[in-house]
Amino acid sequence: MRATARFVWHYLEMVIAMFAGMFALGALWDLVLPELTRFDVRTLIMAADMTVGMAAWMKVRRHGWAPIGEMSLAMMLPFVILLVPYWFGVLSPMVVMSAGHAGMFVLMLAAMLIRRQEYTRHQPRWVKPAGFALAVLLLPGAVSAVSTVGKFKAQYAARADTVTASPVRRAHDPAKPTVALVTSGNGTNVTDLLGPYEVLASTGKINAYVVSPGSRVIPLTGGLDLVPDYTFAEFDSLMAAQHDRAEAVVVPALNKPEPAELGAITSWIRRQHAAGAIAMSVCNGARTLAATGLLDGRPATSHWYRLPGLRSDFTAVKWTDGVRYVDDGDVITAAGVLSGVDGALRLVERFFDTETARTAAGAVQWRHYSPGAAAAIPVYSWELPDIAMILNASWQPGPTTIGVQLTAGVGELELAAPFTSYTEQTVIGRTVSIGSGPILSAHGLTFVPRAANADGVDRLVVPGAAAARAHAVPGGVYLHTAPGFAFDPVISDITRTYDVRTATEAIKTLQYPEGDVRLAGSAWPWGATLVPLGLALLGLGVTVAGVKLVRRRKGSAPAREPVSV
Template identity: 60%
Template sequence: MTSRGDGARPAGRSPRQPARTARAAKWGKVAAVVLSALLLPGAVSAVNTVGRFQDLYTVRAGAAALPPSDRPAAHDPAKPTVALLLGGSGTNVADLLGPFEVLESSGAVNAYLVAAGPGTAPLTGGLDVLPDLTFDGLDRLLAGHGDRLDAVVVPAVQQPDPAESARLVSWLRRQSAAGAVTVSVCNGARLLAGTGLLDGRPATSHWWRMSGLRADFPRVGWVTGHRYVDDGGVITTAGVLSGIDGALRIVERLAGQDAARLAAQRVRWRHYSPGTAAPLHASRLEPPDVVVALNASYQTKPSRIGVPLVEGVGELELASVFISYTEESMIGRTVAVGDGPVRSRHGLTFVPRASLTAAAGGLDRLVVPGLDAARRHVLGTAPSAATGGLRPEYLHAREGFPFDAVVLDVARTYDVRTARWTAKTLEYPVRDVRLSGSAWPWGATLVPAGLALLGAAAALSAAAPARRVLWSRRRRAGADSCTRQ
């Protein structure tokens, strides 16, 4: 019989087991440090991103107390009529105002913003608009003129409550059954798909939304690669500014290509493709697109941008500011400021959230939209009491499509990569727009790196006492073994 003293191993113990245990413990420590390094920047990212998105669509207090619009008084029964849908919880400002300005610029249609109920409706980034008509008001208007609705534009809307959702779905189905062409813009395809009107049809939407739409609505033939898909009674467009092409297609069908060409010229849309949908580059997430996560999560001080509402401002000029700095690039918060409601170029009523003097103390920039406002220098050219001590920045100082000026400003004021991401999510070609500025948001990049180092240091510091205790136990165990031998 062999004793323990002659070198025999205890039964069942492998000579490799201690080494494996040591390696497992080592990798466990490494994993704990890595996890701790990621935990702190991850937590900061979650809190900041949720807060940033929640700020995009906020329903103003006392919205229902404002008087209705008087635009429908000028209704022309000789022209086709198009309704653009407003959601009570919020509507994408570019999906809505881009098609609206195209339709109005054609001079060939009646275009109205319609909502389930009265009162102002929130748009992206702190802009409020007054609907022209409620659903019931539209019915009365058309019946009074012996008229009918020719088309409905469905922009991306925030998730409505169940009651409003049921009413929107019912209304869209009713208009389609009565012969109106239904047209979705960007993620408005989700609401339209929920009506069942897209089942068995080819349809498109924003590239970012496509995987979710395919999973949720498998009966729809989702396709990519074109700015819009025209399937007769239904037209669907790709992301955001593809709504411009969708609106031009509506004009083509209702009033002809000459009217559509005129509308494209008036809004300075240089990508018009007469009679057919222009091809669209198939976008996908790429490594440089992490820039939007950095902007949303780690800016030490997001820009607070006051946007004065000026009488006669273009609808696309407004949309370019309120969506580009907020939802698309996530580099700032915008708020509409002014002394009272104003009328836009084509008669929409917009309502400021605050007076300029009241908001000025909390603002970093004062960005004034509109070519006409820039030409007239409506707020002067230097800081003053009227501007709350801020220098007015006239964004649209040159003629051109309004989003060009914003993308250029994002590149110059923030960084080029953020500007390219903004154009990408807008699905707006900028190959002919020369961008200049810092290449990357280095400040936002250093924040998560610093947080990761802090988390790792905290983990190592917390583990130090445990390591000292373990080392002490091993030394005692080694000493006891020597004593026994």
């Protein structure tokens, strides 16, 4: 019995150490490695991270190199084997991940059974307290892992069903400048895309189109699905038929395009630029633009969080921070997220004049237009209070599934605000688009909801000033009930529903000017802070009870009588 308990306990210890390695090293690689787009490379790195965590714990437990090597092979081998049919297109990424983890756990158990004495021997005295601590932390750690992975995966998860919605084509006017805004099949940042789009389209003087390498529905941040206006090929055909060309191409942050798609995007951008288009990036769209080579030797900017990685990966670019955008003639790069509004206003200035740009800024109620020059912005970095994002991602007890009602005529920035603010910028939870069918936004984009009703959501929010006036959605929280920039009421809602620190994180990561929104509410995410402590106490209670139960059984076991000969 004792040997079996040691064996099972040892297995659980290694599983905990394995996941600890995955999360700790995964966070480190996100900081120091370039953005990885290949599924196979990401999978092998993940498996290696888990192996390192497990191997380190085995070494601490004084196992020899032979069993450590066997266990490492047991963890890596399933993924290596499954990637071979993946490379030939036989297996999907989901199958590789699911079967790989299942095979890993089975082979780990097999490796332990081969050397069962190795894993049932008496451990050093300090191992019990260490194992006890691991057991106490297992519950909050497991909840954190499930919650964090779920929230991040949901940000750009493709819809489960297949939709055949078509865009509503707008009449093309060759007398107007034409701007193409690029998207990726794996996802596109909702605000990076829709912010510039609304600024440009609201002028009434620009042909603004959303274009994509393929014709499938595009998942934007938070699960908002957009039907692109044109594929690259269709856009090129339109320009040829109209004897026209793109005056500018806008590149928002794209969510890890597959290598083939990335190649198609960068080559298409280069062709448009060679034909005379201004190339403009927003936020981490600078990574895609840098991959074209068009930024080499030029000054450029991006989101403060992305700049360290960009400086490491694209050393030929003169990266700078502290400004809304950098205009280098035929290339413009905007800083993070809402800086795309100013980048688009700069395009309007270039096409027309500052008065037209001022009118466009007023149309979207952006109070920070800086005529003719890029405004200075704070130079941010990660600080200790930013741990609030980790707490929210891991243990937020407030509403974490937020329904967003899609209504016809909603402004593009009004629509972007909840989908990005509750998810990517604060990691509070996940958003679900709700509606009875495809809708047209204020300036003609087609969006497709994922759910027909609000069943199963924790709360329902309704973006859009027009929707607030109509008040046709029972039980919904109307966000845009007063004049102002589209993000103001969403940030205010975060302070009321959650806390001020979380709203401050949204402002910081959106690169929204500080002081624009009055923040009133709880100062800190105390609920998300207390939940892991409560889970740890629960884990402590369960562990203590388990230890007492084992000791009681040992004490009540009948003593063996001596055998007489």
